[in-house]
Amino acid sequence: MSSEPLNLSVHSLPDPSQVNAAQLRSGRLRMLLVLAACAAPVIASYFTFYVIKPQGRAYGELIVPTVDLPAQLSLRDLAGQPVSVESLKGQWLLTLVQNADCNKVCEDLLFMQRQLREMMGKERDKVDKLLLIADDAPLRPELQQALTTGIPVTILRAPRAQLDAFLKAGAGQGLNDHLFIIDPMGRWMWRSPVQPDPSKVKGDLNRLLKANAGWDKPGR
Incomplete structure (x- = not known):
């Protein structure tokens, strides 16, 4: 049997507050992307009608x-x-x-x-x-x-x-x-x-x- 001492490595655990903050930022970003995707057709359609105004002037x-x-x-x-x-x-x-x-x-x-x-x-x-x-x-x-x-x-x-x-x-x-x-x-x-x-x-x-x-x- 070896007489060398047993070495144990201790790894630090992640800070829960940092994990939650990162998840919160990620969740907010996903929510903003979803809202932008939903709003894009409405914004584009009104821009087309009011600014580009296809087919000439309105009656x-x-x-x-x-x-x-x-x-x-x-x-x-x-x-x-x-x-x-x-x-x-x-x-x-x-x-x-x-x-x-x-x-x-x-x-x-x-x-x-x-x-x-x-x-x-x-x-x-x-x-x-x-x-x-x-x-x-x-x-x-x-x-x-x-x-x-x-x-x-x-x-x-x-x-x-x-x-x-x-x-x-x-x-x-x-x-x-x-x-x-x-x-x-x-x-x-x-x-x-x-x-x-x-x-x-x-x-x-x-x-x-x-x-x-x-x-x-x-x-x-």
């Missing part, structure tokens, strides 16, 4: 910067029940602001709104029709029936003052004169001219949907 007026749906917007359905602002998100909204009496000009805009959605073809499932009533008067029964036949219009009431603070009319015009487009994230981003041309509105809407194809999905 309507682009709203830059976009305006978010106000969280405090007091929405009610025709039965007087409150409706959440969040419920409007998830679809492109072809939006009209009108009074309950709805004259001939109003009826023409509602017809155009209906036709526009149908003109979108296979993309129409991404688009909803929204009518915001700015007073408390009752809708005519025949108008209400027409608006709820087929693919119904979402009809909600909201105070005129709140709508005026959210959507803006063109110079010398009223909200009733325009068609507005609100994107699926709840941002007002486009306003039509007075007496809009449906085919030209369709062109702008097609460009919007194409620019956002990376993140916009059919169905709410």
Whole structure:
């Protein structure tokens, strides 16, 4: 048996605080990379539409910067029940602001709104029709029936003052004169001219949907 003493090597253990800090930094970096990957299509699509602007100028007026749906917007359905602002998100909204009496000009805009959605073809499932009533008067029964036949219009009431603070009319015009487009994230981003041309509105809407194809999905 050897008489040489037995030598033992002692290795230091890693500092737990240093290990946790390294893991935390790594986790944060991975999270930032995931967020960047998710945001990239949205950023790229808006850059393409607003900066590069393919296929020439827009027919309507682009709203830059976009305006978010106000969280405090007091929405009610025709039965007087409150409706959440969040419920409007998830679809492109072809939006009209009108009074309950709805004259001939109003009826023409509602017809155009209906036709526009149908003109979108296979993309129409991404688009909803929204009518915001700015007073408390009752809708005519025949108008209400027409608006709820087929693919119904979402009809909600909201105070005129709140709508005026959210959507803006063109110079010398009223909200009733325009068609507005609100994107699926709840941002007002486009306003039509007075007496809009449906085919030209369709062109702008097609460009919007194409620019956002990376993140916009059919169905709410």
